[in-house]
Amino acid sequence: MVNETTAQETAWAIASALPDPEIPALTIAELGILRSVELMEGVITVSITPTYSGCPATEMIKGDIETALRDAGFSAVAVRLIHSPAWTTDTxxxxxxxxxxxxxxxxxxxxxxxxxxxxxxxxxxxxxxxxxxxxxxxxxxxxxxxxxxxxxxx
Amino acid sequence: MSAICEVPGGNIAVAETPMLRWVLAYADDALILGHRLSEWCSRAPSMEEDMALANLGLDLLGQARFLYSHAATLENAAQPALERSEDDYAYRRDAPQFRNALLVEQPNGDFAATMVRHMLYASFADLYWRASLAVSDPAIAAFAARSEKEIAYHERHAADWVIRLGDGTAESRRRAQSALDGLLAFADELFETEADQLPLMAAGAIIDPARLRDAYRHRIEQICARATLSLAWPRWHQSGGRQGRHGEHLGHLLAELQFLPRAYPGASW
Structure with missing residues (x-):
């Protein structure tokens, strides 16, 4: 399982370093948008949560994650939106x-x-x-x- | 099972359960009101207000998308061959299939009418999503938590404007009063209980809006008092939207909203 853990950690390192499109000074991890990165049945599955329901950046963040992970050699990537618990600035x-x-x-x-x-x-x-x-x-x-x-x- | 015949790219035939009707009613409220607000884009009284109205519309669009996706999950679970997506509900239903309350399809009118309409909706939605924090489905409860925070801003923004316009110049007051008089008869439809949803309400899956009516009226009365507007709750109310009986305005709105996917079925960015 060493390889799986390594793949997960590498994917997390890549995704967590991505800047937020609207506040590039912060990463999506710092903003609490990135929730988890898991290797599920061979697919790197990234869970993100939108800030506001209608935040137009959500689609862009999704695309940025997919592109960055594919460029790093991950062929099977899925990004899913999770809504619970709701995003908050308290974190x-x-x-x-x-x-x-x-x-x-x-x-x-x-x-x-x-x-x-x-x-x-x-x-x-x-x-x-x-x-x-x-x-x-x-x-x-x-x-x-x-x-x-x-x-x-x- | 009755034969459901769907023309590719044409109207979908939704197999409505009480839960699906509930999801679509609140999704349609958000989509239609969000679209109305988008009609203000580039036409608002000030730059700040243009951005505010666009942002309010975006919130509602985002809420509609979550609920339509949830509707797709429910329908696909019952019939996987349907392969429903959120877009099917927004773009491939005609006016009689929409379940929104009549209030949200009312035309924008002047800025006062838009703000009074928004106050009447947001005061309801704030109470409703806050009460929905306690529903049994964690996905709906989490959605309610997010929506309530967003709608609280909507209510404050709309109420601020209603107060400013009502307690403003003679002209702004006349317009705000006229908007209130015209739209108040649409408020009570938001509190109608659908009989076939009573078991879901008893089970804690959804909240009965009727129990929020008194708190709602109190809020609206407080805002109108500060706005120095006279408020007389009508003894009857407009009704029918939740059953798909809409006014003439919804068809025109859908003609614009649905044009592209109707003309070019399956088109994507």
Missing amino acids: LSAATLEKLRAEGIAPPHRGQAPHCPLCGSSAVEQIAAFGSTPCKSLWRCITCREPFDHFKCH
Whole structure:
């Protein structure tokens, strides 16, 4: 079973390194989209979960995983969507939240308004509840006057 | 078994069970309302609102896709030869086969009408998916968990606009009041209980929407009070969508939504 374990680990390493199409600073593993990679009856089966029901990036992520694994020599690849448990921002690690902030995106903190990711000010106001992607809203910092994206709590 | 004759690329003949009817009713609500919102694309009052409406529509489309896939799983389990896919339900049924409530097929009208319609739907859907967290099928419960989080945003967004328009200028108030007066008669259809689904409700497989009506009315009354809109629940309500009796608007909507797969059966990207 050594080979199977190795294949699984190699496939996980490849899939988990793929960037999210809309937030390329983060990988799909860091975002909690990648759930598992298993070798099932000779097929590398990758399970992903969509962030929002209608997230258009889901199809692209599916295609990216298939392409990356085929390029690495895996001939039998299946990507399946799983819906339970539902995706949530609560599972993002502290390091991931910091990566978001460094990218200029105010990270989600449950029950708290965002701080400006550029100057750190808490004097901020929402411009629009729906921003450049379904998972973000658009805000403005009153202190430094810069607009910024906020990754919504979900 | 009765002979089901399907022309390749033509209408599908759905063998409806009470569970399948339930899945299709909520999938159709989401698809039709999502399509209505997509009609606003590039025409909304502001850039931010254009993106908001497109995002709301995408959420609903995603919810519809999950439910149609679930319907396909149910039908294929009973008859594997059907090889149903989610697209079959969206593209290969005519208006009388659609189970959506009449509210969601109502034309967009002006921006106030779209927001009042969305408030009336989202306040219901938020309550309904939250109650559905407790259903017995873990796949439906997980879907409900995701949908409830999304719809909570929808309800807040629509309610904010209804309040802003109702408590706004004389013109915005007139339009919001007119939209509310015109659409309120469509709200109660969302709470109809279908008799053949009662055993499923008793078994905890699905939630009876009727038990949420009081909480719903309370929410709508609170929003309308803040919007300074006058609200009078009608003594009768529009009905028939869940049984496939639709108004003239749905056919036109489907003509646009289904044109490509009807003209070029089996076409894919």
